[in-house]
Amino acid sequence: MTANCTCAKKAACGASAPQAAFSPWIKLIVGFVLIWALIFGVGSLAHLLPGAKHMAKVIDERGLRATAIYYTDFEEPAEGSERIRDSLDYTPRGK
Amino acid sequence: MAETKTPSHAEPDYVVIDSGKTSLKDLYKKEDWMAIWMGFLLLIVGLLIFLPRPPEKMDENLAKYNAVLKEEAAKAPFKTIEWYNASSSKRGMRATNQDFAKTIQSFLSAPSDWDTNPLDALYRSEETAKAMGAPFKEAADKAKAALDAALANAKTAQAAAAAAGFKDAGLNAAADKGIKAWQEARDKSSKASAKVSVKPYNRVPYLIGLCIILAVFFGIGKAIMGTPFGQFIIGFPVVFFLAVLAYMAETQALMKYWGFGFPLWAIAFGLLISNTIGTPKWVMPAACTEFYIKTGLVLLGAEILFNKILAIGKPGIFVAWVCTPITLILTYWFGQKIIKMPSKTLNITISADMSVCGVSAAIATAAACRAKKEELTLAIGLSMVFTAICMVGQPAFAKLVGMPEILAGAWMGSTIDSTGAVAAAGAFLGEKALYVAATIKMIQNILIGVTAFCVAIYWCTKVDCTPGKSVSWWEIWYRFPKFVIGFIIASIVFSIIDQSVGKDVSNVMIDHGVLRGFTRIAREWFFALAFTCIGLETNFKEFGPYFKGGKPITLYVFGQTFQLAFTLLIGYIMFYIVFPEITAAI
Numbered sequence: 114m115t116a117n118c119t120c121a122k123k124a125a126c127g128a129s130a131p132q133a134a135f136s137p138w139i140k141l142i143v144g145f146v147l148i149w150a151l152i153f154g155v156g157s158l159a160h161l162l163p164g165a166k167h168m169a170k171v172i173d174e175r176g177l178r179a180t181a182i183y184y185t186d187f188e189e190p191a192e193g194s195e196r197i198r199d200s201l202d203y204t205p206r207g208k
Numbered sequence: 209m210a211e212t213k214t215p216s217h218a219e220p221d222y223v224v225i226d227s228g229k230t231s232l233k234d235l236y237k238k239e240d241w242m243a244i245w246m247g248f249l250l251l252i253v254g255l256l257i258f259l260p261r262p263p264e265k266m267d268e269n270l271a272k273y274n275a276v277l278k279e280e281a282a283k284a285p286f287k288t289i290e291w292y293n294a295s296s297s298k299r300g301m302r303a304t305n306q307d308f309a310k311t312i313q314s315f316l317s318a319p320s321d322w323d324t325n326p327l328d329a330l331y332r333s334e335e336t337a338k339a340m341g342a343p344f345k346e347a348a349d350k351a352k353a354a355l356d357a358a359l360a361n362a363k364t365a366q367a368a369a370a371a372a373g374f375k376d377a378g379l380n381a382a383a384d385k386g387i388k389a390w391q392e393a394r395d396k397s398s399k400a401s402a403k404v405s406v407k408p409y410n411r412v413p414y415l416i417g418l419c420i421i422l423a424v425f426f427g428i429g430k431a432i433m434g435t436p437f438g439q440f441i442i443g444f445p446v447v448f449f450l451a452v453l454a455y456m457a458e459t460q461a462l463m464k465y466w467g468f469g470f471p472l473w474a475i476a477f478g479l480l481i482s483n484t485i486g487t488p489k490w491v492m493p494a495a496c497t498e499f500y501i502k503t504g505l506v507l508l509g510a511e512i513l514f515n516k517i518l519a520i521g522k523p524g525i526f527v528a529w530v531c532t533p534i535t536l537i538l539t540y541w542f543g544q545k546i547i548k549m550p551s552k553t554l555n556i557t558i559s560a561d562m563s564v565c566g567v568s569a570a571i572a573t574a575a576a577c578r579a580k581k582e583e584l585t586l587a588i589g590l591s592m593v594f595t596a597i598c599m600v601g602q603p604a605f606a607k608l609v610g611m612p613e614i615l616a617g618a619w620m621g622s623t624i625d626s627t628g629a630v631a632a633a634g635a636f637l638g639e640k641a642l643y644v645a646a647t648i649k650m651i652q653n654i655l656i657g658v659t660a661f662c663v664a665i666y667w668c669t670k671v672d673c674t675p676g677k678s679v680s681w682w683e684i685w686y687r688f689p690k691f692v693i694g695f696i697i698a699s700i701v702f703s704i705i706d707q708s709v710g711k712d713v714s715n716v717m718i719d720h721g722v723l724r725g726f727t728r729i730a731r732e733w734f735f736a737l738a739f740t741c742i743g744l745e746t747n748f749k750e751f752g753p754y755f756k757g758g759k760p761i762t763l764y765v766f767g768q769t770f771q772l773a774f775t776l777l778i779g780y781i782m783f784y785i786v787f788p789e790i791t792a793a794i
Contacts, residue, residue, distance in 0.1 A: 140484040148457070148476060156462025164600040169465040171635045174399055179599065180458050180469030181628030182567040182735075184650035185511045185728045189631040191719060192299060193643030194519040194650055197794055198711065199295045201521060203277040204793045205286050 234690075239499045242429050244694030247506025250727055251698060257312070258303050258721035262713075266301065270712045273298045284374045286384035289362055292391060298712065303721030315414050315421075316729040318455040318736075321464070329456045330411045337408040344403040351393070351400035358393035362386040395639070419448045422733065426499065435493055443494030447744070450477045451736040466596045467629040470732075471567050471739045475585050478743015487744045497741040501575055502691040504734030505660075507727045508568065509698030512657040513706045513719070520647050521790045523782035527618050528651040531775045535563040536659070539767030547759050547766075552671055553579035556663060557587040558760055562767045565653050566591045566625030571735065572656050576664040576692055577671070581742045582750045590764050591625045598768075599629040603636035614791050617641035618779040621648030623771050644794065657699045664692045 159169045172179050177189065184190040235241045276294035280287075303309060319329035332340075365386035369379040423444040431437040454474035457463060481487055487495065517525055536559050543555035557579045561570035567588050574584040602624060606616035617640065620633045627649050634645030668687040673679045702723075706714040754760060783791045 137485040141480065144480040144484055148480070152457065152460055152463055156460070156466065159462055159465040162600070164604045165465065168600050168603075168632060168636055172465055172632050175635050176399070176402065177628065177632050177635060179464055179467040179628045179632040180626070181631070182469060182471070182626065182732075183508065183511060183565075183728075184516075184627055184646070184653045185719070185723050186732065187628060187631065189635075189642060190627070190646040190650040191715070191724075193646040194516065195299050195715060196295065196643055197520050197647055199277060199298070200287075200793050201790065203274075203281040203291070205281045205284055205288075205291065 237433055238690070239433065239496075239502060240690035242433055243499060243502030243691045244506055244697075246425070246429050246503050247509075247694055247698065250507060250730055251510050251702075251722070254722040254726040258309070258717060258725060261303065261306065261308065262717060263301055263303060263306060266713070266716060269301065270298065270716075274712070284366075284369065284383075285380055286369075287387065288383075289359075289366055289387055289390070292387065301716050303717050304725040309721070309725045312726055313729065315418060316726075316733070317411065317414065318470075318729075318732070319411055319415075319452060319459055320409060321459045321461060322456070323461040326456055326460075329459055330415070332406075332408050332410075334408045337406040341404045341406040344400060348397070348400040348404045351397040355390070355393040355397040358386075358390040362390040392639075415452060418733070419445055422448065422737075423494075426494075426496070426503075429499065429503075430493070430496065439490070439493040441494075443488075443491040446488070446491045447494050447737055447740050450474065450481070450740040450744075451733065453477050454736055454740060467599055467626050467632070468592055468596070469567070469626070469628070470736050471588055472592050474736050474739035475588070475743040475746075478740045479746060479748065480743070482744050482746060483748050491744065495741040495744045497581065497738050497745065498575075500734045500738035500741065501571060502694075504731045504738060505572055505575060505691060506694040506698055507731035507734070508572070509657065509695035510702040510727055511723055511731075512654050512699040512703070513714075514654060514699070514703040515706050515711070515714075517651045517654050519651055520644070520794070521787065523618070523779075523787045523790055524648055524651050526782045527622050527775060527779050528648050529655060531622055531771070531778050532563050532652055532655055533659075535767060535771040535774065536560060538770060539563060539763065542766050543759075543763045547762050549759055549763060551580075551583060551754075553577045554583040554586065554754065554760065555763065557583050558590060558763055559767060560659055560663070561587045561591045562594075562625060562764050563771060564655055564659055565627055565649065566595060568627070568653065569656050569659060571738075572660040572695075573663050576660040576689055577667045578689065581746055582754060585742055585746065586751065586754050586760060590760060594764060594768060595624060595626040595629045598624045599626075599633050602772075603633045603641075606637060606641075612784075613638050613641040614644050614783055614794055615776075615779055617644030618648050618783060619772075619776050621645035622652060622775045622779070623768070624649075627653060640794065657696065660692060661696055664689055 159165045171177070178187040181187040236245075273294040276290055277298075280291035280294070284291075304313070320332070322328035328336075362383070365379070365383040369376065369383040372379050374380060423441050427437045427440040427444070430440045451470075451474055454470040454477055457473035457477075458468065458470045478487075517529060539559040539562065540556055543549040543559065544552065549555040553574070556577055557570055557574045560573035561567070563569075564573075570584060570587045570591065573579070574587070579587075598620075602620050603616070605611075606619070611619070616637055617634050620641070621630050621644060624630045624633055624645075627646075630649040631642060631646045634642035665684075665688075668684045669679055672687055673683075702718065706718050709717065
């Protein structure tokens with residue numbers, strides 16, 4: 114690392130401060146560990162909370178992408194709207 | 209390694225920066241215009257790839273299936289086996305099912321699902337794939353046997369109803385019940401067999417290829433605008449790598465249950481780098497939040513097909529297109545007048561994200577009103593937390609009070625922020641709730657175009673000007689975020705194409721061709737890159753002032769509470785009092 118930086122914490126950068134520069138890397142590792150813990154810790158609650166447990170089962174069974182941000186990101190809106198359109202355009206009325 | 213803890217750009221805080229004045233050079237020097245050209249280029253490439261290659265006998269088959277549907281609808285007072293088969297065959301026709309489309313998708317695909325080993329997201333051997341599918345073989349065989357039995361029962365019941373000329377109400381009801389049971393069995397069987405057919409993959413070479421393609425694509429754009437190509441290319445792999453990590457966090461087995469998608473993770477990983485070791489200076493030329501977002505939004509414009517708003521008839525329009533704008537305006541008003549939000553841009557971004565459709569609405573609105581990056585991040589964070597709560601809470605409540613599936617679907621479709629979470633909440637209750645919820649959300653998604661356009665106009669004419677002074681048209685033009693023009697043009701052009709080729713052909717060639725097979729996947733990558741850059745350019749400390757007094761949370765809770773009550777009321781009135789015949793047909 115060089116001194117050519119605009120760090121918020123000056124101690125974290127600069128070639129003349131190798132020991133101080135060590136700390137940001139530790140922070141980075143701790144950060145990744147926290148994210149890992151969040152994924153597996155909070156994530157595991159899905160198997161413990163009753164409602165969330167059923168939801169997890171539904172998502173797994175259907176292979177749903179619950180993280181989709183737009184209707185084109187997964188199949189269900191297309192499937193649903195096409196089914197509904199056929200139901201409305203070709204409503205069974207009999208003879 | 210040169211590095212920086214905070215952004216070194218002149219105006220790094222804004223999702224979109226105002227240009228101040230305009231000239232012809234802007235057409236190739238400004239990111240707004242460059243994003244339009246690059247977005248259009250991809251859309252044209254998508255059209256050129258897909259439109260000349262329809263599935264074999266597409267028109268002939270569509271006409272055949274529609275004729276069967278018409279004939280069967282006229283024959284019996286319930287949906288017959290043949291009716292369902294024709295409808296299902298129609299849905300099975302996709303331009304994306306062809307080999308060339310599958311090749312494109314392999315290049316653009318994000319990392320796959322994984323459970324405990326992150327490397328599973330990138331590589332799965334043939335042996336592992338076989339081993340993963342094997343435990344489900346028995347269940348799939350059982351489901352297939354149950355399907356065969358259900359079909360036999362349905363055929364017998366339908367034949368009995370047909371023998372009575374479909375005049376016997378009891379036989380008709382029995383046939384309808386048998387056919388619905390067969391449909392459920394078919395659904396289960398198809399899901400069970402999908403679990404058996406696990407495919408091997410190696411995403412690494414494709415991801416490297418995609419990284420190179422995207423680096424060159426955006427590098428050329430940046431070079432035209434004045435950033436040295438080499439500088440951009442050197443920094444880009446880091447941004448891309450973090451975007452891949454964000455996708456990997458999304459696809460982890462537990463995370464997908466909570467709806468925590470790549471935007472959240474991309475920001476988190478970016479923030480982690482920028483606030484610990486600092487974003488290396490050589491990465492900064494590739495940290496082009498605005499450029500990626502604007503190009504992604506132009507592509508998103510093509511996905512805003514206005515004909516979709518008619519998907520569920522008039523009640524759908526009322527629920528999605530009347531309740532939503534009322535909630536949006538009321539929430540914004542509440543934020544300004546009652547709790548006095550210090551930032552109008554944060555207010556409108558949260559209001560749009562909460563009332564329209566979460567992350568995608570937040571991106572479009574934040575870009576249209578030039579919100580700060582921290583404001584967009586905050587809005588997305590709030591949305592994801594509340595989505596996780598509503599995704600589990602709302603269907604549980606609907607089940608508890610015995611809400612009808614169609615009403616519950618409409619209610620959840622319009623009120624849960626994230627589009628994917630809506631489908632999950634609907635599926636929690638059942639098939640009908642799932643499809644109604646997903647369709648209502650799709651109609652609401654289309655509202656993004658109108659929202660972004662109106663917000664851009666409102667900001668240019670009312671917010672960004674001195675009170676009491678009139679603003680000239682030129683002034684409005686100077687201030688208007690130009691990429692919105694590309695966004696709107698893409699939407700209009702694709703809506704016209706969608707309308708002119710007809711609903712069925714458009715589903716096969718546009719929705720399940722150009723869009724889902726190409727531009728959508730590219731758009732998602734662009735957003736992943738943009739969110740990574742937001743993280744890389746942001747300091748944690750900048751979030752502090754926004755949380756003072758908890759105003760963003762108050763705003764969100766007020767808006768969401770109003771929307772829950774209002775939409776439930778309107779949904780009930782529309783689906784059960786004003787248009788009960790549509791509800792019955794669904």
